[in-house]
Amino acid sequence: MQGEASLIADRESRDSFAPKLRAAGLENERIYQELFSFTGLLDQNKRLQRALSDPSRPVEDKAKLVDDLLQGKAHPLTVDILHDVVGRRWSRMSHLGNAVEDFGVDSVMYLADARGVTLRVSIELAQLHSAFLALPQVRSKLSDPYTPEADRVAFLKAVLAGQKLDPVTEILAIHATRALRNRRYLTIIQWLINKLSRHMGETMVTVTTAVPLAGEQIKRLTATYTAKLGRPVHINSVVDPAVMGGMRVQYGSEVTDHTVVAQLQRLKRTVG
Template sequence: MRGEASRIADRVSRDSLAPKLRETGLDAWRIGNELFSITNVLDHNVQLERALTDPSRPVADKVAVLNTLIGGQAHPMTMEIMTDLVGRRWSRVSDIANAVEDFGVDGMMYYADATGTTLQVSIELAELHSALIGMPVLRSELSDDSAPAEARTKLLNSLIGSSDLNKVTKRLAEHATCNLRNRRYLQTVQWLINKFSRHMGESMVTVTTATPLKSEQIKKLTAIYTKKVGRPVHINSVVDPSVIGGMRVQVGDEVTDNTVVAQLQHLNRTVQASA
C-alpha cells in the first residue's frame, strides 16, 4: 500500500498529465511501451530508484539522470511524465515505479480509445482471466519469478500467440508476466480489467456457460448486476463446453461458480474427505 506522500504525488501527477497523454492519440502506444520498459529498469535497479526519489537531491540532478537514461530516445511525452514524477516526493523509492507503470497502462488505454478498441480489449482480458481460472498449472508457471522472463513470455505466447487478439491485449498480457512486480499473474490481469472498467465507467461481468447465453438472459443479468454493483455493467459471455452446465459469474475478484463441473469437483472432494 502506498503512503500518503506517494498517493498525493500519484494523484496530482495523473490529474495534470493524463489529459496530455490522452491527446497523443496513436503515439500513446509508443509511450505506453516506453513507460513499461522504464518500469522494468526501475524494478531491477534500486540505486536508480533512490537516485530519482531522493528528496535531498535537486530536481535538476534527477532530470540529468533521466536525460542520461532516456534523453533523445524517448517520446517527449514520456520524458515529460518522468520529469514530473522525479520532481515529486515519494513515501517509498519503489512507489515511483508503480506510478510509471500506471501511466504505461493509461497509455495503452488511450491508444485503445484512439483505435476504437477499448471495449474489445476489456473483453479479451476478461476472457483470458476466465480461461486461466481453469488452468492452475499454467497460472503458476506464468507467476514463477524463478523462471526467466523470456521463458514465461514464450509460455504465454504458446497460449495466445495464434489467437486473433488485439495488440493492446497481447501487450498487456505480456507485461503482466514479463515483469511480475511481486504479483501473481491472474492478480495483475484482474487489476488491468478493473482499470479498463473504471476507464469506461462500467463494470465487467464475465459469465461462463456451456452454451451461448440468449439475449433475454443477458438483459436479465445486466439488470441484476447493474443493481448489485450500483453502476452500469457489461456482460462478457464466455462459452466453455467443459463446464457442462450451469453458470460461473465473475465480478472483479469475486467468483460465483455454480457450474456442473464445479459441483462435481466439490462432490469429489467431499467424498474423498469422508473416505
C-alpha cells in the same frame, strides 16, 4: 497498500497528464513502450530507484538523471511524465516504479481508444482470465519469477497462437508476464481489467456458462448487476463446456461459482 503521500502523488500526476495522453492518440504506441522500459529499469536497479525517489535529493538533480538515462531519445511526453513523477513525494521507493507502470498502462488504454478497440481489449482480457483459471500449469509458468522473462514471453505467445487477439490485448497480456513485479499473472490481468473498466466508466462482469447465454438472460444479468454495483456494467459471456452447467460470475476479485463442476468439486472435498 500505498501510503497517503503515494496515493496523492499518483492521483495528482495521472490526472494532470490524462488529457495529454488522450491527445497523443496513436503516438502512445511509442510512449507506452518507453514507460514500460523505464519501469523495468527501475525494478532491475534498486540504487537508481532509491536515487530517483529520495525526497532529500533536489528535483533538478533527479530530472537530470532521468535525462541522462533517456539520452534525448524519448518522446517529449514520456520525458514530461518522468520528470513529474520523480519530482513528487512517494511513501516508499517502490511506489515510483508503480507510478511509472500505471502511466504505461494508461498510455496503452489511450492507444486502444485511438484505435477504437477499448471494449474489445477489455473483453479479450476477461476471456483470457477465465480461460487461464482452468489452466493452473500455464498460470504457474507465466507467474514463475525464476523462469527467464524471454522464456515466459515465448511461452505465452505459443499459448496464444491462433487466438486472433487484438494487438493491444497482446501488449497487455505480454506485459503481465514480462513485468511480474512480485505479482501473480492472473492478479495482473485482473488489475488491467479493472483499470480498463474504470477507464470506460463501467464494470466488466464475466459470466461463464456451458452454453451461450440468451439475449434475455444477458439483459436480466445486466439489470441485476447494475443495481447491485450501483454503476453501469458490461456482461462478458464466456462459453466453457467444461463447467458442465450452471454459472460462474466474476467482477473484480469477487467470484461466485455455481457451476456443476464446482459443486462436484465441493462435494468431493466434503465426502473425502
